Amino acid sequence: MSKRRDVPGIRPYGGPAGGWGALKATAQAVRQQMDRIEAPIVLLRTNQPTGFDCPGCAWPDKEHRSTFQFCENGAKAVTWEATTKRVTPEFFEKNTVSSLLRLSDFELEGMGRLTHPMAYDRATDTFRAVSWDQAFERIGAVLRGLSSPDQVEFYTSGRASNEAAYLFQLYAREFGTNNFPDCSNMCHEPTSVGLPRSIGIGKGTVSLADFEETELIISIGHNPGTNHPRMMGTLHEAARRKVPIIVFNPLRERALERFADPQNLIEMATYGSTPIASSYLQVRAGGDAAALKGIMKALLDMEAETGGVLDRDFIAAHTEGFDALAADLLATQWPDIEKESGLARADLEGVAHAYARSKATIVTYGMGITQHNTGTANVRLIADLLLMRGNFGKPGAGICPLRGHSNVQGNRTVGITEKPSGEFLARIEDVFGFSPPHAHGHDAVKAMQAMIDGSAKALICLGGNFAVALPDPELSFPAMGMLDLSVHVGTKLNRSHLLVAKETFLLPCLGRTELDMQESGAQSVTVEDSMSMVHASAGKLKPASEHLRSEPAIVAGMASATLPDSKVAWLDLVADYDRIRGLIERTVPGFDGYNARIRVPGGFRLPLPPTERKWETPSGKAVFSVFRGLRESYDAWDDDVLRLVTIRSHDQYNTTIYAMDDRYRGVFGRRDILFMNAADLAARGLEHGDLVDIETISADRALRLPGITVVEYDIARGSAAAYYPEANVLVPLDYIDEDSGTPSYKSIPVRVLRSRADRPEREAA
Ligand SMILES: Nc1nc2c(c(=O)[nH]1)N[C@H]1C(S)=C(S)[C@@H](COP(=O)(O)OP(=O)(O)OC[C@H]3O[C@@H](n4cnc5c(=O)[nH]c(N)nc54)[C@H](O)[C@@H]3O)O[C@H]1N2
Ligand SMILES: Nc1nc2c(c(=O)[nH]1)N[C@H]1C(S)=C(S)[C@@H](COP(=O)(O)OP(=O)(O)OC[C@H]3O[C@@H](n4cnc5c(=O)[nH]c(N)nc54)[C@H](O)[C@@H]3O)O[C@H]1N2
Ligand SMILES: [Mo]
Numbered sequence: 001m002s003k004r005r006d007v008p009g010i011r012p013y014g015g016p017a018g019g020w021g022a023l024k025a026t027a028q029a030v031r032q033q034m035d036r037i038e039a040p041i042v043l044l045r046t047n048q049p050t051g052f053d054c055p056g057c058a059w060p061d062k063e064h065r066s067t068f069q070f071c072e073n074g075a076k077a078v079t080w081e082a083t084t085k086r087v088t089p090e091f092f093e094k095n096t097v098s099s100l101l102r103l104s105d106f107e108l109e110g111m112g113r114l115t116h117p118m119a120y121d122r123a124t125d126t127f128r129a130v131s132w133d134q135a136f137e138r139i140g141a142v143l144r145g146l147s148s149p150d151q152v153e154f155y156t157s158g159r160a161s162n163e164a165a166y167l168f169q170l171y172a173r174e175f176g177t178n179n180f181p182d183c184s185n186m187c188h189e190p191t192s193v194g195l196p197r198s199i200g201i202g203k204g205t206v207s208l209a210d211f212e213e214t215e216l217i218i219s220i221g222h223n224p225g226t227n228h229p230r231m232m233g234t235l236h237e238a239a240r241r242k243v244p245i246i247v248f249n250p251l252r253e254r255a256l257e258r259f260a261d262p263q264n265l266i267e268m269a270t271y272g273s274t275p276i277a278s279s280y281l282q283v284r285a286g287g288d289a290a291a292l293k294g295i296m297k298a299l300l301d302m303e304a305e306t307g308g309v310l311d312r313d314f315i316a317a318h319t320e321g322f323d324a325l326a327a328d329l330l331a332t333q334w335p336d337i338e339k340e341s342g343l344a345r346a347d348l349e350g351v352a353h354a355y356a357r358s359k360a361t362i363v364t365y366g367m368g369i370t371q372h373n374t375g376t377a378n379v380r381l382i383a384d385l386l387l388m389r390g391n392f393g394k395p396g397a398g399i400c401p402l403r404g405h406s407n408v409q410g411n412r413t414v415g416i417t418e419k420p421s422g423e424f425l426a427r428i429e430d431v432f433g434f435s436p437p438h439a440h441g442h443d444a445v446k447a448m449q450a451m452i453d454g455s456a457k458a459l460i461c462l463g464g465n466f467a468v469a470l471p472d473p474e475l476s477f478p479a480m481g482m483l484d485l486s487v488h489v490g491t492k493l494n495r496s497h498l499l500v501a502k503e504t505f506l507l508p509c510l511g512r513t514e515l516d517m518q519e520s521g522a523q524s525v526t527v528e529d530s531m532s533m534v535h536a537s538a539g540k541l542k543p544a545s546e547h548l549r550s551e552p553a554i555v556a557g558m559a560s561a562t563l564p565d566s567k568v569a570w571l572d573l574v575a576d577y578d579r580i581r582g583l584i585e586r587t588v589p590g591f592d593g594y595n596a597r598i599r600v601p602g603g604f605r606l607p608l609p610p611t612e613r614k615w616e617t618p619s620g621k622a623v624f625s626v627f628r629g630l631r632e633s634y635d636a637w638d639d640d641v642l643r644l645v646t647i648r649s650h651d652q653y654n655t656t657i658y659a660m661d662d663r664y665r666g667v668f669g670r671r672d673i674l675f676m677n678a679a680d681l682a683a684r685g686l687e688h689g690d691l692v693d694i695e696t697i698s699a700d701r702a703l704r705l706p707g708i709t710v711v712e713y714d715i716a717r718g719s720a721a722a723y724y725p726e727a728n729v730l731v732p733l734d735y736i737d738e739d740s741g742t743p744s745y746k747s748i749p750v751r752v753l754r755s756r757a758d759r760p761e762r763e764a765a
Contacts (some may be wrong), residue, residue, distance in 0.1 A: 004687075004688040004689075004712060005687070005688060005689050006689075007688060007689035007709065007711065008669075008670070009667060009668045009669045009670045010666060010667060010668075010673075010689075010711055011666050011668060012666045013254060013663060013664055013665070013666040015254075015258075015260075015273075016254065016257075016258035016259055016260045016273030016274075017225040017232070017254045017255030017257075017258065017259045017260070017664050018072075018225070018229075018232060018255070018259045018260045018261055018262055018273075019259075019260030019262065019267075019268065019271070019273065020260075020262075020268065020271075021663065022071070022072040022229075022262050023072075023262055025072050025076075025663070026072045026075040026076075029072075029075050029076045029079045029080075029658070030075065030079050032079075033079040033080060033082065033083040033084070033085070051537075051538070051540070052512045052513055052537040052538055052539045052540070053406060053407075053512060053527045053529075053535070053537035054074045054077065054078065054406065054512075055077045055078065055081060055159055055406050055511070055512045055513075056071070056073055056074035056076075056077035056078070056229075056406065056653070057073075057074070057227060057228045057229070057230070057403075057404075057406060058228075058402075058403035058404065058405065058406050058407070058408065058409060058529050058530040059228045059230045059231045059402070059529065059530060060207075060208055060529040060530060060531045060533050061230075061529075061535075061602075071229035071230050071232075071262075072229060072262075073226060073227075073229050073650070073653075074229065074230065076651070076653070076658050077653055078513060080109075080492075080653070080656065080658060081113075081491060081511040081512065081513055082511075082513050082541055083112050083113060084112075085110075085111060085112025085113065086112045086113055086115050086544065086545070087111045087112050087113065087114050087115065087492070087493050088115050088116070089115075089116050089118070089127075089128070089129040091111070092118060092126050092127040092128070092129075093126060093128075095126070096124070096125040096126055097120070097125050097126065097127070097498050097500055098125055100493075100498050101495070101498050101499075104657075105468065105494065105495055105655060105656075105657055105725070106657035106659075106660065108492075108493050108494055108495060108498075109492045109493060109494055109656050109657070111492070111493055112492070113491055113492060113508070113511075113544035113545070114490060114491065114492060114493060114506060114508035114545075115508060115544065115545035115547060115548070116129045116508065116545065116547050117129070117130050117131070117132055117135045117505065117506065117507050117508065117547070118130065118505065118506040119134070119135060119138070119503070119504070119505050120500045120501075120503065120504040120505075122502075127504075127506060130505075132547075132549065132557060135505050135507060136557045136558055136560075136561035137561050138503070138505070139460075139485065139487055139505060139558050139561060139562065140558065140561030140562040140563075142458065142484060142485045142503065143175065143458060143485070143562045144562060146457055146458065146484075148176075149175050149176030149177040149437070150176075150177045150179060150441070151455065151456055151457040151458060152172070152175070152177055152179060152456070152457070152458045152459070152460065153179045153181055153442060153447040153450070153451070153456050153458070153459045153460070154168060154169075154171075154172040154177070154179055154180055154181075154460050154462075155180075155181045155182060155444070155447065155459060155460065155461040155462065155464060155466050156168060156180065156181075156182040156183070156411055156416045156461075156462045156463070156464070157182070157183045157405060157461070157462065157463035157464025157465075158182070158183045158184065158187075158403075158404060158405025158406070158407055158408025158409075158411055159405050159406060159407060159463050159464075159512075160407060160411060160462050160463055160551055161407060161410075161525030161526060161527060161537070161551065161552070162407065162410045162411075162413070162414050162525065162526045162527060162528065162534070162581075162584065163525050163526065163551075163552050163577050163580045163581065163584075164462065164525070164550075164551035164552045164555055165407075165410065165411040165414050165415070165416050165462070166414040166415060166580060166583070166584050167552050167555040167556060167559070167570075167573070167580060168416070168462050168555050169414070169415035169416050170415075170428070170432070170559070170568060171555055171558065171559040171562070171563075173415075173425075173428060173434075173436040173437065174432070174434050174436070174559070174563055174566060174567065174568065175559075175562060175563060176437055177437060177441055178417075178418050178419075178420060178436075178437055178438075178439065178440055178441030179418065179441035179442040179447060179456075180416050180417055180418045180441055180442075180443075181418070181442055181443055181444035181445075181446070181447035181448075181466070182408075182411060182412075182416050182417075182443075182444065183404065183405060183408060183444075183464055183469065184404070184408050184411070184412060184416075185443040185444035185445065185740075185741055185742060186371075186444055186469055186470065186742060186743060186745070187367070187370065187371075187403075187404045187405075187408065187742070188370055188401055188403060188404060188408070189370070189375075189443070189737075189740035189741060189742045190369070190370040190375030190376040190378065190379045190737055190739065190740045190742055191203075191370060191379050191401045192412065192740070193376050193739055193740040194375075194376040194377070194378075194379035194380045194383070194739070194740070195379060195380075195383060195399070195401075196616075196617070197380065197617070197623060197625070198379075198380050198383035198384070198387070198617075198622060198623055198624075198625060199383055199387075199392065199399075199610045199615060199617075199622050199623075200609060200610065200614075200615040200616035200617045200622070201608065201609060201610060201616060202412075203401075203409065203532055203608065204398070204399055204400045204401045204403075204530055204531060204532070205392060205393075205398035205399050205400075205608055205610045205611055206362055206397075206398035206399065206400045206531065207531050207533075207605070208234065208531065209395070210360075210362060210395060210396050210397065210398055211234045211237075211238060211362065211396075212237075212396075213360060213395045213396030214238065214243060214358075214360050214361065214362045214396040214397065215243060215244075215357075215358040215359055215360050215361065215396060216243065216244050216245075216246070216354060216355060216357075216358035216360075216361040216362070217235070217238060217243060217244070217245045217246070217361075217362050217363075217364065218245075218246045218248070218351070218355070218361065218362070218363045218364070219235075219245060219246070219247045219248070219249075219256065219277075219363075219364045219365075220247075220248040220249075220288060220363065220364070220365040220366075220368060220369055220382070221248065221249060221288065221365050221366050221367060221368015221369040221370075221746075222364065222365060222366025222367065222368060222402045223249075223253045223255070223256070223366070223647070223648070224255060224256070224402070225253060225254060225255020225256065225259065225650075225664060226253075226255070226648060226649075226650045226664070227366070227402070227648060228402050231402070232255060232259050232261070232276075233261060233263060235259070235276055236259050236261045236264070236274055236276070239274050239275065239276050239278075240274055244278040244279070244354055244358075245276055245277050245278050246277070246278060246279045246281065246351055246354065247276075247277040247279070247280045247281065248281050248283045248288060248291060248368075249280070249281075249282065249283070249368060250282055250283055250284060250285045250287075250368075250645065250715050250716035250719040250721075251282075251647075251665075251675065251713065251714070251715045251716075251721060252280065252282070252713075252714040252715075253664070253665075254664040254665075255276065255664060256276050256277050256280065257275065257276060257277060257280065258273045258274065258275055258276065259273060259274055259276050260272065260273040260274070261274070279347075279350070279351070279354075281343055281347055281351070282342070282343075282714075282715070282716040283341055283342060283343055283716060284340070284341060284342030284343075284643070284716045284717070284718050284719055285368075285643040285644075285645045285716065285718075285719035285721075285746060285747065286372055286374070286631065286632050286643050286719075286746070286747045287340050287341035287342050287343070287716075288341075288368070288369055288372075288378050288381075289340075289374050289377060289378055289381055289627055289630055289631070290336070290337045290339075290340035290341035290630040290631070291337075291341040291343055291348060292378070292381040292382065292384075292385055293329060293332055293337060293381065293627070293630065294334070294337040294338075294341060294343070294345065294348035295348050295351050295352045295355065295385060296325075296329050296352075296381075296384065296385055296388065297329045297330070297332060297334075297337070298345075298348055298349045298351075298352035298353075299352050299355070299356065299388060300326060300329055300330065302352060302353070302356060309356045309389075310388055310389065311388070311389045311390035313390075314387075314389075314390030315387070315388070315390075318387075318390075318613055318615065318621060318622050319387055319621050319622045319623065319624060320619055320621045320622075320623055320624070321623050321624035321625070321626070322624050324624065324626050325384060325624040325625065325626055328626045328627075328628065332630065336630055337630065340630040340631050341630075342716050342717060342718065355385070355389065356389070359396075360391065360394060360395060360396030360397040361386065361389065361391045361396075361397055362391075362396070362397060362398055362399075362400055363382050363385065363386060363399055363400065364400040364401075364402060365379075365382060365399075365400070365401055365402065366401070366402040367404075367745070367746060368645070368746060369382070370401075370737075370740075370742060371742060371743065371744060371745040371746040371747070372632060372737065372744050372746055372747045373632050373735065373736060373737045373738070373744040373747060374627070374631075374632050374737065375737040375739070375740055375742050375744075376737055376739035376740045377625070377627040377739070379401075380625035380627070381625065381627055382399060383399060383622075383625070384624050384625055386398070386399055387622055387624060392610045392611070392613065392622070393610060393611055393612055393613035398610075398611070400530070401530070402530060403529075403530040404654075406527060406529075407527040407528060409528045409529070409530060409532070410526070410527050410528030410534070413528055413588060413590075413606065414584055414588055415428075415587075415588065418440055418441040418442055418443050418446075419440045419441075420436075420438075422438070424587065424588070425438060427586070427587040427588075428587055431583065431586050431587055432567050432568060433567045434567050442456075443741045444466075444470060444741070445470070445471075445733060445734070445736055445741050445743060446741065447459075448466075448467075448470050448475075448476050448479060448733060449733065449734075451476075451479040451480070451482065451483060452475055452476070452479040452733075454482060456483070457483060457484045457485070458483055458484055458485040458486070458487075458501075459480070459483055459485070459486045459487070459501070460486075460487045460558070461486070461487065461488045461489065461490070461496065462489050462551065462555070463489060463490060463491075463509075463551075464490075464496070465494040465495065465496045465654070465655040465656075466496050467479075467480050467495065467496040467499055468494065468495050468496055468655045468725050468728070469654065469655055469725065470728070470733070470743070471728050471731035471732065471733050471735070471743045471745070472703075472728065472729070472731060472732055472733040473728055473729055474701075474703070474729065475733055476733065477499055480496065480499035480500075480501060481499055481500065481501060482501070483501035483502065484501060484502045484503065485501055485502065485503050485504070485505075486499075486500070486501040486503075486504045486505075487504070487505045487507065487558070488504075488505070488506050488507065489507045489509050489551060489554050489555075490506065490507070490508065490509065491508065491509060491511050491544075492656075493506075494655065494656075495655075507549075507554050508544075508545065508547070508548050508549075509548060509549060509550060509551050509554055510539065510543055510548050510549070510550045510551070511539070511544075512525075512537060512539055513539045513540070513541045514539040514540075514541045514542070514543045514544065514548070515539055515540055515541060515542065515543065516538075516539060516550045518550070518553070518574060518575050518576065518577070519574075519575035519576065520575050520576035522538065523538070523550070523576075523577045524536040524537060524538040524577065524598070525537050525538075525552075525577065526581065526594075526598050526603070528606065531605075532605055532606040532608055533602070533603055533604070533605050533606075534591075534597075534598065534603045534604055534605070534606060535598060535601075535602060535603025535604075536598040536599070536603065550574075552573070552574050552577065552580065553574045556570035556571060556573060556574045557570075578595045581594045581595050581598070582594070582595065589607070590606040590607050591606075610622070632744070632747050639683070640751060641697060641749050641750070641751060642676075642680065642718060642719065642720045642749075642750050642751070642752060643718060643719050643720070643747055643748070643749060643750075644674075644694065644719075644720050644721070644722060644727065644730065644747075644748040644749075644750045645719060645720070645721045645722075645745075645746040645747070645748075646721070646722055646723065646724040646725075646727040646728070646731070646745050646746065646748070647721050647722075647723060647724060648723070648724060649661070649662035649665075649667070649671065649723055650662050650663050650664055650665070651663075652723075654724075654725075655725050657671075662723075665713070667711070670709075671723045671726060672707065672708055672709060672726070673708060673709045673710070673711045673722070673723075674692065674694060674708045674709070674710050674711065674720055674721070674722050674752065675711050675713035675715050675720060675721040675722070676710050676711070676712065676713065676715065676720050676752070677712075677713070677714075677715050677716065677717045677718075677719070677720075678712050679717055680717060680718065680720070681710060681712060684752060684754075685754075686710055686752070686754065687710075688710065688711060688712040689709060689710070689711075690709070690710050690754060690755075691707060691708070691709055691710075691754070691755040692708050692709075692710050692752050692753060692754055692755050693705070693706040693707070693708070693752075693753050693754075693755045693756070694706075694708055694722070694727075694730060694750050694751075694752055695730075695750060695751045695752075695753065696730045696731070696732065696748055696749065696750050697749040697750065697751060698732050698735075701732075703729060703730050703731075703732065704729070704730075705722070705726070705727060705729050705730050706755060706756075707755055708722065708755075710752070720750070720752065724745065727748075728745075730748050730750060731743055731744070731745055731748055735747075735748070
């Protein structure tokens with residue numbers, strides 16, 4: 001490392017995560033986006049009982065505590081929304097869509113908040129202001145003119161409130177389709193599909209209180225220092241209580257190594273920090289199935305030698321399928337486990353010993369587990385590991401998927417799903433008096449495939465950046481342009497908005513931070529966090545423009561213009577969101593007393609049967625899985641092939657790029673890089689700082705990302721990492737986990753070649 005050459009923008013970061021750097025970055029975000037006087041007041045209201053839910057992530061709030069609970073990246077999310085910059089009709093008049101498409105995603109969103117409803121005008125290649133009524137009328141007319149409701153895709157990004165999402169699914173179902181692509185299809189769908197098969201519900205089972213009682217935390221494939229920063233407070237507390245924290249991650253992520261809690265005065269005053277991981281196992285990307293099987297195999301060996309390792313009573317009373325799992329583990333060989341996981345047998349046995357000692361274990365996981373073509377199998381292996389020692393339904397134990405968007409879990413709960421249950425549809429029919437469609441609809445990848453083959457004609461997006469978030473822009477960007485209609489409900493301009501269809505509407509909405517006034521007065525919305533807590537969120541800021549409407553109002557406006565004979569009193573519902581919640585209560589289980597219970601600070605928890613050792617599976621038992629083999633479906637891995645993972649930088653929120661730095665990984669002012677292991681560089685005759693082209697190994701088409709600078713990094717051998725969304729050009733659209741349909745964004749087989757552009761420079765040097 002010491003003799004490596006200087007590369008512009010690459011400077012190893014020596015400090016802990018958090019600390020003064022985080023406070024400085026928070027101040028900077030405020031300075032760049034907001035009026036300084038208002039900022040501290042806004043930030044203080046984030047995740048407070050009377051304030052709004054932080055749009056940053058889905059980690060729960062500490063109920064009833066008055067600690068100042070915003071974090072650096074929460075502050076970026078809030079200030080990004082509360083910016084004073086505006087994208088007005090005058091701006092659109094001066095900038096054609098073709099010229100805007102030449103800007104980067106960072107520049108596009110950086111323009112500020114959308115202020116007026118806009119319609120695309122092909123003659124001038126610009127967006128023109130329209131009235132809300134004109135927009136709704138036209139959208140309704142186009143949809144009514146289609147030959148089948150299934151020609152429309154209704155996309156949801158997980159920031160939408162329960163109220164907006166519920167109205168959205170009602171609109172689409174009364175219109176007649178279950179086409180609900182949503183961001184969850186690219187994210188935690190393996191959790192939604194895998195966990196019901198294992199434990200009867202597709203949600204995490206732990207609460208914050210469990211973290212206070214746990215004896216061991218196993219953290220697999222997530223980067224909380226960046227993506228769930230408020231979780232760092234919880235991990236920091238656990239580490240200081242000497243709870244072992246075992247991390248599985250191919251990259252060394254600073255926050256999982258060392259963290260200084262900005263809320264801890266002594267640590268801040270002394271420039272101290274706390275080690276987080278007690279062991280850091282650099283599993284190969286895609287090697288988690290092998291690692292989990294290794295740990296479980298070691299447990300079986302220990303049980304055979306000494307006994308007392310498995311929770312036999314629990315397994316007998318509460319589960320089925322254990323023998324088949326055990327047989328598969330016995331048949332799995334250590335040399336294969338070591339090769340696929342990239343970890344030594346002794347290390348995995350060490351984890352098994354720590355696990356066998358712990359009376360209460362939590363496993364946390366994120367995209368490093370789900371975004372693989374074994375995603376659903378990976379999730380189920382985690383459940384298996386926990387079931388072996390009865391780590392469900394007791395204090396301090398359980399499974400903890402780190403959800404993505406702040407209300408993605410709530411969206412699912414209130415009906416955003418392409419595979420609705422018969423019971424839910426029956427209740428909709430009962431309460432509203434129309435027959436919703438039963439045939440399953442499209443998920444995100446299928447929706448895009450229908451757009452590509454021309455069978456989908458319209459796309460209505462409740463937030464998000466659909467085309468940029470999905471894989472394979474070479475196929476998906478042109479498909480946006482083939483639609484008859486695209487509609488985007490959003491706060492800020494992004495590329496999906498500009499990939500215009502025959503007709504395109506931009507409908508600007510209020511954000512979480514803003515005051516939502518309707519006929520009956522100021523409204524609250526509700527959201528569900530990663531731990532199934534439902535609570536209210538009320539914005540207080542003056543809206544970015546007087547023309548904005550709330551998401552529920554926009555959905556209701558489209559619905560009443562599309563469905564003239566609707567059975568739903570759309571506008572009446574919007575006058576008072578209690579009425580929407582009343583309907584949710586009548587159609588979705590678990591919401592009894594909804595309106596009363598969200599008025600209690602902290603809200604309420606939805607039922608989680610596994611926490612009472614109740615299993616809503618067909619057999620009434622928790623079910624062990626068998627995942628045959630150890631590796632992902634792409635079978636031509638050889639020494640020359642690297643497994644590319646796509647990751648988020650510290651300065652981004654999904655497709656939203658706040659700034660160009662990734663401080664903890666030592667990257668400043670750029671994103672055009674590939675992290676590689678030193679030995680993998682040497683094996684290819686490459687050096688830190690060389691320019692390369694990345695190529696996906698794909699049967700049908702050449703997928704390439706040229707002109708990328710390689711950075712030597714502490715990453716598992718055979719694995720490489722690049723930033724999302726830029727690296728999406730390398731992900732084939734149909735390279736998915738077959739069980740869940742989730743793209744394998746973290747498992748792309750690639751070759752790395754010296755870039756043509758680099759040769760002259762090197763020859764000259
Ligand atoms: N600030 C901020 N917060 C966010 C987001 C954001 O973009 N910015 N996004 C939100 C959303 S929608 C989501 S889904 C979450 C995402 O939160 P995370 O799940 O943390 O997402 P990623 O950045 O994709 O990275 C996952 C981690 O997995 C590791 N990893 C990659 N491949 C593997 C593997 O094969 N095995 C293992 N064990 N590890 C692997 C990577 O090194 C990285 O540390 O965060 C949410 N919160
Ligand atoms: N290669 C690769 N691709 C990935 C991933 C990966 O790890 N690697 N991760 C995947 C994951 S986990 C996810 S969740 C998806 C994310 O996919 P999306 O959810 O579609 O994308 P976002 O970038 O979160 O959406 C940003 C846009 O949302 C709009 N917006 C922001 N706030 C609001 C609001 O309050 N209301 C409304 N209506 N709109 C708002 C703004 O216009 C903004 O431009 O991407 C997926 N794509
Ligand atoms: Mo996500």
